[in-house]
Amino acid sequence: MCGGCIEESDKGRSIATMGHELVVAFSHIHVWFGMKRTDERVIIMTRQRSILWLKVASAITVVVGVVCALASHPATAVGWLWLFDLLKWPLDGDPAFFAVETRAVNAVLGGTMVGWGTLMYLLADPQLLRVAPQVPRLMLSALVAWFVVDCAGSLAAGLPGNLLLNLSFLVLFVPPLRALHMLGHRAR
Numbered sequence: 001m002c003g004g005c006i007e008e009s010d011k012g013r014s015i016a017t018m019g020h021e022l023v024v025a026f027s028h029i030h031v032w033f034g035m036k037r038t039d040e041r042v043i044i045m046t047r048q049r050s051i052l053w054l055k056v057a058s059a060i061t062v063v064v065g066v067v068c069a070l071a072s073h074p075a076t077a078v079g080w081l082w083l084f085d086l087l088k089w090p091l092d093g094d095p096a097f098f099a100v101e102t103r104a105v106n107a108v109l110g111g112t113m114v115g116w117g118t119l120m121y122l123l124a125d126p127q128l129l130r131v132a133p134q135v136p137r138l139m140l141s142a143l144v145a146w147f148v149v150d151c152a153g154s155l156a157a158g159l160p161g162n163l164l165l166n167l168s169f170l171v172l173f174v175p176p177l178r179a180l181h182m183l184g185h186r187a188r
Helices: 015-031 047-070 078-088 100-123 126-131 135-156 162-187
Strands: 035-037 043-045
Touching: 043 047, 043 162, 047 078, 047 100, 047 126, 047 162, 078 162, 100 135, 126 135, 135 162
Parallel strands: none
Antiparallel strands: 035 043
């Protein structure tokens, strides 16, 4: 079957029926990601897998923050220099070093990322999420606010490659937060 074509056998079937069959056809994939089917035939992650995913994403944020903070000293800036070279594409060794002012910003940004990742890790607590089911929604709101401001700033600074890095963080956090939000919403 071609991408946008409807085969002869599909004529007369509703989109809902074809959509249901698509979910059934791909439902075996959900096992790999710790997801389960609900009564509404929607596949969602389990609470346990969502919390684990969120904790791993938070730990990744902390590690990236540490690498950023290390760039506040020339001797430990190689990882962050490489990332900025990649973001400025093509890989050409530019920037070769960070100015003193940039190193100060790296320290502040690194500390902020470590704090942000640590806070999200601590908020991904099963007991907290049971008594405060609004936490994932609040975290999603904060994540979207960060994404919009960071992307706008990256474009203004002439670093559009950073949008890809931002998008990767968004992809890290949205699935578990969305699943936890939906699971908390269902429990009410």
